[in-house]
Amino acid sequence: MEFPHMTGLSPARPHRRRAGRGWLLGASAVALFVVLPIVALFVQAIQGSAGLWSHLAITVLPVALWDTVVLLAGVGLVTAVIGTGTAWLVTAYAFPGRRLLEWALLLPLAVPTYIVAYAYLDILHPIGPVQGAVRWLLGYEGPRQFRLPDIRSMAGCILLLGFVLYPYVYIPTRAMFLTQSANLIDASRMLGVSRRKVFWRVALPLARPAxxxxxxxxxxxxxxxIGASEFLGIRTLTVSIYTSWVTRSDLPGASQIALSLLLIVALLVAAERWARRKQRYAAGAQRQHGFEPAKVSRPKGILLLIAGSLPILIGFAAPALYLAVEAVKRIQFAGLSPRFWGEAFNTISLASAATAMTLFFGLVVAYAVRLRPGTAAAWFYRFSTLGYAAPGTVVAIGVLIVVAMLDRFIDRTAIAWFGLSTGLLFMGSGAALLYAYAMRFLAISAGGIEAGLARIPLSLDHAARTLGQTTAGTLRHxxxxxxxxxxxxxxLLIFVDCVKELPATLLLRPLNVETFATHLYGEAARGTYxxxxxxxxAIVVIGILPVILLSRIGRN
Known part of the structure; x- marks a missing residue:
């Protein structure tokens, strides 16, 4: 016996499979979109002459590789100490101002590293306000009699980057401390372990993955x-890539250095996973209660508040205040430059277009995973997120190779068929820059959307299909x-990252197109701060937006 509603549903099954194949095909195209520049980079690097490799190995790579390794080791140590210490401070102790400190410790994320370097180069200049005040207090008359160590050094670069990037450690570590069971803490305290030793013996080992x-x-x-390292005189691999391409117009050399940098990224990812290879955690069967901070005396609370405020002062408050004062002086002296509005339009339009493009690609990949879990869609998802692990200079060089080949092909075809030259169609229109932005930040889009879709029960999909909706209709409604x-x-995160992105913008922006980031880089390189x-x-103000979002998520 046939039921009308059952027979009406049966023809939809092949259609749904075809629709799923369509989304899978789209995900494969997005994955190819991301992988193609990386493959082109490998091909370009291999095509470079053997003599070029030996030249780089003798003259460029030793210094650049050593500076990069030392910088990574120093920044890793500083961010680990500051991020873990501040996370434990606001989690383990209750003191006046702790709630304010919890979200204020996120503020350095609003300031790109190159802006911090730009600000401190002027703040700590031998004739700047800080050194002038120190000499006045000590009774010296000029820089020749007394001056602080030059910030243009490896130590200065490590400290500045560490005080800006520590929130990357603070955020996951604080979350791990908050979710740790207080039963373990209580048990260790009952055994006579002090709160300080609890941190070293219990809390920190459990938080190692974070x-x-x-x-x-x-x-x-x-x-x-690229900006901070170059401003502070550190010749990293990233700076070497930029100078090889822009200064010497050596694309094969830049590709080979980029390949070396990509190898370091792969080693970093492998080392991080190896360090956590034996980490296993299990929750007890008994009901657990949250980690409660210990109340401290008022004098100790004030000391803790001062200690927790130092990273905020160095990583955000001092450079932001400097920028605000200098901006007011500039506007009062000469008004707002006419270039400002053009740069604002370029910055916002490029970031908006890249955000829309990246969200669309991320939606295609994430929805394909939802429709076909456990199939090739999962691999396409992984491939589509590769760009986020690659530095902006590596992404830019790969995109440059692909887009240049495409521009040449279109130009030759147009000349052969129509007798017209199209020139740099994609490079000159900004399409290459949008390509780099989308490839670089697709992981944010795909990851965020996939997490959002995972919270929606599959029963709603089945209900929509029963009511006759297609996969596209289910997605839309x-x-x-x-x-x-x-x-x-x-x-929001993609938009702000596009506004702050400097390496890819410097390499791929069309001629005579300036954004806030490139304008700042050019002025700082000339010393006209x-x-x-x-x-x-303006970049700092825009960068505060995701900090507000993160603080709201943290409270929830």
Whole structure:
């Protein structure tokens, strides 16, 4: 016996399979979109002559590799100490101002590393305000009699990057401390272990995975940095890639250095996973209660508040205040530069277009995983997120190779068929820069959307299909409305990252197109710091937006 509603549903099954194949095909195209520049980078590097490799190995790589390794080791140590220490401070102790300190410790994320270096180069200049005040207190008259150590050094670069990037360790480590069972803490205290030893023997070993993840993220950002390292005189592999391409127009050499940098990234990821290979955790069967902070005396609480405020002062407050003062001086003296509005339009339009493009690609990949879990969609998802692990210079070189080949092919075809030259169609229009932005930040989009879709029960999918909706209709009417928070959060993070991105923008922006980031880089390279203070302050203000989002998530 046939039921009408059953017979009406049966033809939809092949259609649903075809629709699933369509999303899977789209995910494969996105994965190819990301993998193609990496493959092109390998090909370009291999095509370089053997003599070029030997030249790089003798003249460039030793210094650049040593500076990179030392910088990574120093930044890793500083971020681990500051991030873990501040996370334990706001978790383990109750003192006046702790709630404010919890979210204020996120503020250095709003300031890109190159802006911090730009600000401190002027703040700590021999004739700047800090050294002038120190000499006045000590009774010296000029820089020749007394001056502080030059910030243009490896130690200065390590400290500045560490005080800006420590939130990458602070955020996951604090979350791990908050979720640790207080039963373990109580048991150790009953055995006579002091609170300080509880941190070393119980809390920190349990938080090792979070600390390792945070350090790896901070080191990825260190490898991506180009402005701070160059301003402070550190010749890292990233700086060498930029100078090889821009200064010497040596694309094969830049590709080979980029390949070396990509190898370091792979080693970092492998080391982070190896360090956590034997970490296993299990919760007890008994009901657990949260970790309660211990109340301290008022004098000790004030000392803890001062200690927790130092990273905020160095990593955010001092450079932000400097930028605000310099921006006000600049506006009062010469008004707002006409270039500002053009740079604002370029910055916002490029970041908005890249955000929309990246969200669309991320939605395709994430929805394919939902429709076909456990199939090739999972591999396409992994391939699509490779760009986030690669520094911006590596992504830019790979995209440059692909887009240049495409531009040449279109130009030759147009000349052969129509007798017209199209020139640099994609490079000149900014499409290459959008490509690099989307490839670099696709992991944020795909990861955020996939997490949002995972919170939606599959029963809603089945109900929508029963009512005759296609996969696209289910996405439009069910998934998008329910995952709009995840989409908004991912879009905000991508937008701000595009605004702050410097290496890819420097290498791929069209001629005569300036953004806030490139304007700041150019002025700082010329030593005219006051000219770029307004643009730098605008980047910091935009960068505060995800900090507000993260603070709200942290409270929840």
């Amino acid at each position: 600390v390792a993840v945070g350090i790896s993220l901070a080191l990825m950002e260190t490898l991506n940095d 069910v998934h998008l409305p329910l995952s709009k928070t995840a989409l908004t959060a991912a879009g 006051e000219e770029a203070s307004v643009a730098a302050l």
